[in-house]
Amino acid sequence: MKLLVLVGSPRRAGNSAVLAESVRRGAESAGTDVTLRFLDDHIGSFLRDCRTCRLPNGECSIADGFRDLFDDFLACDGVVFCSPIYWYGLSAQTKAFFDRTFCYYAASHPRSAEALAKMARKRIGLVLASEETYPGAELGIVHQIQEFSRYTRSDFVGVVRGSGNRRGEVVHDPSGPTLAAERLGREIFIRKYSDYYLETPRSPTVWSLEK
Template sequence: MKTSKQVLVIEGSPRKHGNTGLLSDEFIKGAEEAGHATEKIYLSEKNIGYCVDCEVCQTEGGGCAKKDDFQEIKDKIAACDVLVLVSPVYYYSVTAQLKTLIDRTYSALTEISGKECYLIIAGAGDQEKYFQTIIDTYHGFIGCFSDMKDKVIILGLGAQAKGA
């Protein structure tokens, strides 16, 4: 019997129904058709402050000192089986919203582990080389945690216009 997984999709685009949204919606559709539970978080709707390198999380063992929507998202990341990061390409990188979340997970290095990880990115570039910085960021991010499994990277090449 196949076990259902909890799939958490974190949408980094500030535009809710853009190209990355279309791609992540299709990913969710496939996951649900396979019997998995899904949740999508739109970072543009969340209040997540920047990491200020106060080191409270590392020296006092109490997690991040900032109290904002990050705590809720961190708990969902820790609880999920599958983590999907989604972002359009913004000057060869992820959006500020997604980068802020990635930076804040520094406070949760021991709380997040054992996830199947996917990356979905879309951008106007028509070659993979234009996406490499994001791919490197993703690999660096999941490499900071224990037992994270890089499953698939989905590239939306040449996606300048919506629906391209």
């Protein structure tokens, strides 16, 4: 299985990066093929008006590394988004990742059907870093990733949040977010996921009672 870890912070030694490395460590311990990318190495521009800036062959004309990053995304079986919380939302780099995908799944792209098919049915994880511990600070982001996951028929399997201000300070968070991030990476493809609808057939138990 292939896991893509996307870091939405420009700080290579920041708290988001520390948590992302924990995800990678956990995934590799489970034998997962892991790719970790810092988004600002690949995204140099926000989404433009595709009707005016596409190349004659339908490809995106923005000359940065997003196409390669998007190919990594299409090829993976799961992705963990690691972002700092800025103004109670995702970082601009992380939001730009979602926005830029539009160019490739829009009907005006020559291979949009392929992109749509490969964007779907992934395992999704979310890792957040914030200065404050206020629980509500993450709610808007969790909702956005939840809706992205449901829109793409993906499984949103876990959220980890750590607190810290100085770079790397998250390792001192007594709630243990680095261990939780490592566990998320290790379990991303095996963690139980259920999201019931009214008519969903289901067992009367959630967890097996067998020892």
